[in-house]
Amino acid sequence: MAARRSADPAKTRAAVSAVTEWLRDAGRPEPGRTELGEAVRLTARTLAAIAPGSSVEVRVPPFVAVQCISGPEHRRGNPPNVVETDPRTWLLLATGLLDATTAAAAGALQLSGSRAAEFAQWLPLVAVADG
Secondary structure: OOOOOOOOHHHHHHHHHOOHHHHHOOOOOOOOHHHHHHHHHHHHHHHHHHOOOOOEEEEEOOOEEEEEOOOOOOOOOOOOOEEEEOHHHHHHHHHOOOOHHHHHHOOOEEEEOOOHHHHHHHOOOOOOOOO
């Protein structure tokens, strides 16, 4: 079995910096798939590193799915606790530019299972400079 890849904090900050202007202004052109994917994957892996475990699965299609948060482990089939969102919403959450309650109320964040919402206690993952 391959080892889990983790996120380097400096690379994560650089990847998020590359998309920050787009996060602040949805009218700007969307970043390239490579830039966007890197920012999404590294921030999700950061969450998995700071909240290790297998109780909650965070999905940001088409880029990444990670398991996090300690507790009863999930190994096969559909996980009981799932967080799913699109790449832009994920990055807004990861940077603190959007909170999970607001995202869920707007329908941009889907939470299923009794423990899914727990992921929000580790947000934001990367601080962005005021601008």
